[in-house]
Structure formats: C-alpha cells, structure tokens
Amino acid sequence: MKSKLKLIDESGRRIDGRLLDELRPLRFEVGILKNADGSAYIEQGGNKIAVAVYGPREVHPRHQARPDRALLRTKYRMATFSVKDRKSPTPGRREIEISKVIREALEPALLLEKFPRTAIDVFIEVLQADGGTRCASISAAALALADAGIPMRDLVTAVAVGKVDGRIVLDLNHLEDQYGEGDMPVAMMPSLNAITLLQCDGTFTLEEFKEALELAKKGIGVIYEKQREALRSKYLDALKTYRVI
Numbered sequence: 001m002k003s004k005l006k007l008i009d010e011s012g013r014r015i016d017g018r019l020l021d022e023l024r025p026l027r028f029e030v031g032i033l034k035n036a037d038g039s040a041y042i043e044q045g046g047n048k049i050a051v052a053v054y055g056p057r058e059v060h061p062r063h064q065a066r067p068d069r070a071l072l073r074t075k076y077r078m079a080t081f082s083v084k085d086r087k088s089p090t091p092g093r094r095e096i097e098i099s100k101v102i103r104e105a106l107e108p109a110l111l112l113e114k115f116p117r118t119a120i121d122v123f124i125e126v127l128q129a130d131g132g133t134r135c136a137s138i139s140a141a142a143l144a145l146a147d148a149g150i151p152m153r154d155l156v157t158a159v160a161v162g163k164v165d166g167r168i169v170l171d172l173n174h175l176e177d178q179y180g181e182g183d184m185p186v187a188m189m190p191s192l193n194a195i196t197l198l199q200c201d202g203t204f205t206l207e208e209f210k211e212a213l214e215l216a217k218k219g220i221g222v223i224y225e226k227q228r229e230a231l232r233s234k235y236l237d238a239l240k241t242y243r244v245i
Contacts, residue, residue, distance in 0.1 A: 031147055
C-alpha cells in the first residue's frame with residue numbers, strides 16, 4: 001500500500017511536525033467519573049477517550065459466571081461525532097473486534113482469580129478519533145482498572161508503530177495510519193517486560209520489525225511514566241484534601 005501523499009519531508013519531519021521517534025502530546029486524568037468504580041481519560045494527539053470500570057460485581061446472566069475467576073468484559077465504542085463523517089450508532093464489526101483485542105491485552109495483567117463468579121466491566125468511549133485509538137484505549141483502561149482497585153501485576157501500556165514513506169515511526173496519527181505502508185500496535189506490562197498485544201498490518205522486513213519493536217518499547221516507557229504520574233497525582237490530591245499530608 002503506497003501513499004501519494006508525502007508524509008515525511010526532506011528534513012525528517014512528519015506531517016504534524018514530529019520527529020520519527022516522537023510521541024504526540026499526551027495527557028492522562030484519573031477518577032473523572034464519580035459514579036464508576038474506576039475511571040480515566042486520555043488525550044493523545046487528537047484522540048479523546050474516556051473509560052469507566054464497574055466491578056467486581058454479580059454476573060448477569062448468571063450462566064456466564066466462571067467458578068475460578070472474574071469475567072472481564074470490555075466494550076469499545078466510537079461516538080457518532082468522533083469522526084468527520086457521522087458514524088452509525090450501531091456497534092460495527094471493527095468495534096466488536098477492538099473490544100476483544102483490548103480485553104485480551106488487559107487480561108494478563110489482572111489477578112482475576114481473586115474474584116471468582118463476578119464480572120468486571122470496562123466501557124470505553126471514543127469522543128474524538130485521530131488514529132491509534134485501540135492503543136490509547138488500552139493505556140487508559142489500565143489506569144481505570146487501577147483506579148477501581150483491581151489487583152494488577154502491572155499497568156498495561158500501548159502504542160502503535162508503523163512504516164511511513166519507508167521509515168519506521170512512532171505513534172501513528174490518522175493520516176499515517178491511513179496512508180502508511182504498515183501499522184504495528186504493541187501493548188506491554190513494562191516493569192515485567194512482557195508483551196500482551198502484538199499485531200501487524202502491512203509488510204515489514206525482519207530488520208524493520210526489530211526496529212519497530214524497539215521503538216515501541218521506547219515509546220511505551222515514556223507513556224508508562226505518564227500513567228504512573230496520573231495515578232500519583234490523583235491520590236496525592238486526595239491526601240491533601242483530607243489533610244493527611
């Protein structure tokens with residue numbers, strides 16, 4: 001898949017002005033919804049995504065309950081106004097697929113065996129989309145789960161790398177995702193150096209794949225620190241409110 005649109009200029013700058021190994025502007029916020037057990041919000045480039053977590057709670061219908069662990073349910077949804085052309089409110093095939101991908105990326109980090117016969121529900125609402133929404137959703141969902149007090153082995157952090165104009169780049173935006181030659185979403189538990197998601201769309205040589213994976217790990221390290229800062233910020237603010245510190 002070759003692009004007629006020039007996405008990287010002669011100086012090595014991308015279409016939005018970033019360097020090849022540079023993340024988009026990133027902001028996390030934890031505890032945005034009072035009625036949820038846990039919640040988080042992410043802005044990454046033009047992406048704006050809110051996540052709510054409920055549970056552990058009783059499973060309905062009951063026959064879905066697992067006797068040895070909690071049932072993790074994820075629902076990824078793009079708002080009708082999240083893209084330029086109005087999106088149908090009916091969940092599409094892509095949303096169903098991404099919901100499954102996000103669940104599988106999060107499950108290895110969660111100690112689900114501590115809550116048998118219960119359900120943990122993760123609702124992800126994409127308010128504005130700008131490429132890389134599955135990775136941004138994974139990072140925000142991990143924060144919301146931590147905010148809900150779900151025991152975790154580590155946070156899960158995700159970013160997409162790709163091939164654009166023959167170069168390996170970090171954190172694809174919408175145009176790079178649409179017109180680039182390859183896309184590789186990666187999610188990890190950074191402190192354990194364990195990959196929980198690795199997908200690849202497009203053509204990469206072995207050397208390009210290795211370069212892309214190393215670049216993804218570099219970006220994940222930066223995002224991971226931002227996640228931890230967001231968690232610390234919420235609880236330090238709470239301690240100050242109650243005059244503990």
